[in-house]
Amino acid sequence: MKVAVLDLKAEYAELREEILPALDRVCRNAAFVLGEEVEAFEKEFADFCGTKHCVGLSSGTAALHLGLLALGVQADHEVITTPNTFLATAEAITYCGAVPVFVDIDPATANLNPKLIERAITPRTRAILPVHVYGRPADMDAIREVAVRHNLRVLEDAAQAHAARYRGRRAGALAHAGVFSFYPTKNLGAYGEGGALTTDDDQVANFARAARSHGQTARYEHEFVGYNYRMQGFQAAVLRVKLRRLYAWTARRQEIAREYRRLLAGARLEIPADDPRDECVYHQFVIYVSNRNAVVTQLATREIETVVHYPRPVHLQPAYSSLGLPPGTFPLAERACERALSLPLHPGLTPEQIQYVAKAVREIVGEK
Template structure:
């Protein structure tokens, strides 16, 4: 029997009727773009994160791009982030005309290393984007201390961190803006694409609302040339349904992570570290091993799906060769790219499934 990397069929099976109700409601009311379903979700998600405002958009990439655009960031500006992330983080920066400036990640958390942040700040720096990678929040106290000292806004890339916490506060509630993706496989995923920006800044929220809808506050009246990055009504309704289950699903992910941790205790496989300041929600369960490729092939041969997040750091991607970075510039990100392996992780994953995954890996890894 094959083991999927993510099992969305299992996830949706228990809420199928609620999702059908959303479809019927949107179809009957013809509220296909924005509308009451999206407004309801915006209110609910803002309350969940602990911010005053939430602006729903069509993707997580759009969320970051519009947050930067609404901050007035553009050509000639620099935005500091990390190379160990999905390309969307940097794409959003270049989409507004700014230049990504990378700093290395912390070797324990894989999030932005605050000790390297201040040295990367220049007179052109207009924002800092820490990435809450794999479901764990970056060290926000240290990042915010530096950003406040220099008067530079922080935009959180929380696209993998729905419900994750730092010292009791949720991801997306720390910076001037928090950006989320609702891609189907995320902890809170739509049945299609979706994204959102959370913020306590009412003026910023309003500017993002204008940006997402052609720069328009009233039909056929446009304040500036914006973009079309609106959320579908159907996705808003679906996300409202799923939000009710998010904490339960995150707890199931944490239980699965604990089961993996226990099973790997006497092996040379390095398990992920939950930092003592936070609450990890394990969007991904990422281990490290020196013989990653061989172990991944073994899993594939056994019918077990796995993932690599991410095998090529952004500074070594062809797309960002123009930035002038080279091999050796970010040694931690470059070291982990050859060692990381993402194992099956989703709400409701069975203990027997985890045991089978671990059993296959233990056959080839060193057992102490």
């Protein structure tokens, strides 16, 4: 039985009757960049997250960049973040001329460990950038507490966490501002690149609205040198169709995760823990195994696709070799990257596929 990590073709087949008229509306209005669809999506997504503002942008990376600038991150500042993330989290810090300062993860959750933040703070520290990795909320109360004590700003990287909840509140509404990616593979994915910044802060939102469009505050009035980071009408139109499904899709992801946990209980592997007060949205279902390469190969021979998130932590990527952080600097993130394996999880998985995957994993890794 073939099991893919994702099936965007099947998803399109389900949505086609709604997507095509939505794209047609964009063409008929010729609102290809920003425009009505983007404004409508911004309003709907802000309501969804429970924030005052949502600013539609061209990617999650653009949203991280503008979010950091809006919070005052400048050249020579430091921003504290996790090494267990996609490179974009650190890149956005570098775009500001600032320096990413990593702290190790809590192995139980794979997220940044708030207990380690304080010792990484220096007079140059301006902000903390936690990532809700795999869709599991970082411990935001503990992070906010440190931020308040040291007068730091907090930006949430919620690129993998659409609809996640922390203590009842949605990702994107848990800090000074939140960042989302709508890359096609995300839980809420566009049909191309897209991103958004969410915030309750008028100044942050106003800055991002101007900065995404060459620093314009009115047509051809350029207050400052900005960027071309605008969201496209087509992407907003697709996202509006999919947003209506997001509750149901998220509930299905959570149900599949519970089923995997049940079927894998007692097998020789570990699974990051969920806090019962929060809601993980399972962008990835990650297991930790000791002999990962062999597991990947054996699953592939049974036509089960897997992905590794992430094979190397950011501080060990060649792109950040200039930071001079050798292997062993963040042992828990490094260990996670050596063992993490993402199993197929998307709302279209059938009960038979879930059982097939779990049974195969169990047979391959053995019992505890």
